[in-house]
Amino acid sequence: MQVATGKSILNGIAIGKIKVYRAPRLVISDAMVNDVEAELARFESAREKAVAQQSALYDKALVEAGEENAAVFEIHGMMLEDDDLIDAICEIIQKQQKNAEYAVKTACDNQARVFAEMDDPYMNARSADIDDIGRSMLDFLMGNDLSSLQGSEPSILVAEDLAPSETVRLDKSLLLGFVTREGSTNSHTAILARSMNIPALVQCGEASADWDGKTAIIDGYNSCIYIEPTEDLMASLKKRREEDQAKTALLQELKGKDNTTIDGKTVKVYANIGGPSDIGAVQQNDAGGVGLFRTEFVYLNSKESPTEEQQFQAYRHVLESLAPKQVIVRTCDIGADKTVDYMKLDAEENPALGYRAIRICLTRKEFFRTQLRALLRASAYGNMGIMFPMIISVRELREAKEILEECRQELLGEGVKVGEYEIGTMIETPAAAILADELAEECDFFSIGTNDLTQYTCAIDRQNAKLEPFSDTHHPAVLRLIQMTIEAGHRHGTWVGICGELGADLSLTETFLRMGVDELSVNPKSVLPLRKTIRGINLKNDPCGCGGS
Structure with missing residues (x-):
């Protein structure tokens, strides 16, 4: 049995097989193009699809995580309409005669770097938002289908990191929990996970692709994940999970009751x-x-x-x-x-x-x-x-x-x-x-x-x-x-x-x-x-x- 630690997002237990989440590698060519107008049209098409995607993610997050937590996708939609970013991408395509993928990646990287170098922590966090919308446009440009990355069976996902859009796009019925090597307990992804009641660990540096297919338990109470747990530990944490589920059912019985202490306050x-x-x-x-x-x-x-x-x-x-x-x-x-x-x-x-x-x-x-x-x-x-x-x-x-x-x-x-x-x-x-x-x-x-x-x-x-x-x-x-x-x-x-x-x-x-x-x-x-x-x-x-x- 291997034990790896991280920072817990939610007190809860998740038990299941691990699925390593491998987003497609972005291999971006810097080759020049002959038809600049066609490349501009490719970019605009991808941008419009990305805007529509953010709107759909907003609607999905609204149901699963509430208005406040869904707002990040409203912000992403606004970023995709930002004239400065659009102009920077079009400039690279027109003046340098580069393909749309190269232009999007370069312009978004440059913009993300500007935010990352600011002293203000809030503006630092916008760097990740730029990366997220850039990735969205690139996926449409390159025809990447992310729907199959989660697999078809309920599992614990292990990834380098998850962007807010990736977290919301995941099929919740197949998501038992997730573990990332990077991330923060205050990130939009962490907030979304808490709102959707998903046990998760971030900053788990030992997370490995070798875990793929292995049985594991996320123990949110102790901020760790057990890989191939012993039978005794499995039985103990299954019991804890059942107790959690029983408590949830018990809480429903409190509906309609007063918020009154034993002594009457x-x-x-x-x-x-x-x-x-x-x-x-x-x-x-x-x-x-x-x-x-x-x-x-x-x-x-x-x-x-x-x-x-x-x-x-x-x-x-x-x-x-x-x-x-x-x-x-x-x-x-x-x-x-x-x-x-x-x-x-x-x-x-x-x-x-x-x-x-x-x-x-x-x-x-x-x-x-x-x-x-x-x-x-x-x-x-x-x-x-x-x-x-x-x-x-x-x-x-x-x-x-x-x-x-x-x-x-x-x-x-x-x-x-x-x-x-x-x-x-x-x-x-x-x-x-x-x-x-x-x-x-x-x-x-x-x-x-x-x-x-x-x-x-x-x-x-x-x-x-x-x-x-x-x-x-x-x-x-x-x-x-x-x-x-x-x-x-x-x-x-x-x-x-x-x-x-x-x-x-x-x-x-x-x-x-x-x-x-x-x-x-x-x-x-x-x-x-x-x-x-x-x-x-x-x-x-x-x-x-x-x-x-």
Whole structure:
């Protein structure tokens, strides 16, 4: 038996035979061509097919991984329409009289290198996206059929790496799990694998083509893969897999139950969503409401600034579908790692600390007013909370509220019905946590965004895979800021929720309940496991076993 280690994407067990995934080698000739126009037409045909492919992958990912995770393919489609990239490829074909394959490979390699050499980790990651769309065009140019690479039997795939498009194109019914030599736990591929509930290991340097056809077990709990496991180990991990399946079935029995501890404390358990396509997941997993509705999908899925009517229809659909459940809508959080060309945002050396979210909205007020009017109109169709992101001062919150009130008065003057709504702010910076007492006087609720709060408190870029060894998601400074925020909110009658990744960390659930948190908002798939944990907690027990003296 051989044991190889890597970094686990998902706690789970996958058992089966290994299929080594060998993508066709790209042998690109640099031969000159005589018919330049024919070569330009070949390129354009391949590009159009690649655009259509990204659209199909978006639709597939939408179903399998949700709106937010599918957005990468929307971005890929935009990249394939980028004039600079198209011009660079056409220039090589026309001026150098090279074939389309050579032109695509050269132009994409050059563009990927530009991104790879940037200091910003988000822009570094765009290098892999360029490689992905370049490979897509080359496959069409060269007639590569990737459909047979997975084989016809359920298997564990082993590969050098998998691009997001490759991951989504795989037949999920034949995919037991996968192992790659390269990759990152924060990559789009890893996020997609988690969303699709696929056990996987990345950065498994010992992965080998010699494993092809051998029986193996991916042990996501221990971040390893066993090649040709012993009978005892096979029996043990089969039992663990059966236990996991039984737990999943048991969780379904929790539907309709209260999120109440043994000693009677009830907490709201809501879901985070990325768009209307996640409505089904909210209902299927019995979430009490939506604690974070990311409105970025409206902007990322549009080639120009979305109109008030387009936004209204999208927001109304979600509110109406989930009524009377509360839906907390976060206003536009474009910027940092989420950009769209039509907003013409300047490149920044430090975008995570730059022009994003409320900072854009307060300096582009007509843009902000368009969204606020759409939200206010939608409020008549459900139970809405409006939440402002990246607030760091009372002045910003007051200004945002003033613009919201101006929009409300405008709509009422136009005879448009506006519903009731709560106003909240995200606490995702140390500044906001420290000012929580003052901010609480200005709003109805807080939602703590632990992802950014951790990043800004610890000065750890969460997009940078190299910093994983330095990252501590349970950092005591972050937990103290959460405690401070909850206490400050309660002093002023403001309820407090958590909508970041830590909300789904079951090892912290009891800690958060003891802090007094009112609401936890998590990925829809985490709702029932969180409910089960809450129902097993007794807050009257002494947490430290010291008798409370």
